[in-house]
Amino acid sequence: MEKFSSLDDEDKKNYINYMQTARDTYNQLEYAKKKGREEGLQKGLEKGLQQGRREIAVNMLRNGLSFQTICDCTGLSAEEITKLQSEA
Secondary structure, eight states: HHHHHSOOHHHHHHHHHHHHHHHHHHHHHHHHHHHHHHHHHHHHHHHHHHHHHHHHHHHHTTTOOHHHHHHHHOOOOHHHHHHGGGGG
C-alpha cells in the first residue's frame, strides 16, 4: 500500500485498471472452469444412463423379452436393440 500511495495519479489509474483487468480475467477463467465441470458432469451422467439402459436391454434379451417390450422399458430404439442382440 505504501508503494501505491507514492504513485502519481496517472500511474494509480493504470494500476487500478490493471488490477481490474486481472480480476476480470480471473473471474472469467473461474466461470469457464465451472461451466466446463457442469457440462462434463452432465455428459457423464447421460453416458452412464445410456450404458445402464443398454445393460438392462441385454439382460431383457437374455430373458427372452420381445423387442417391443424392451423398447418400451428402456427407451432404446429397435435398431439399438438389434445391435445389442449380439451381446446377449
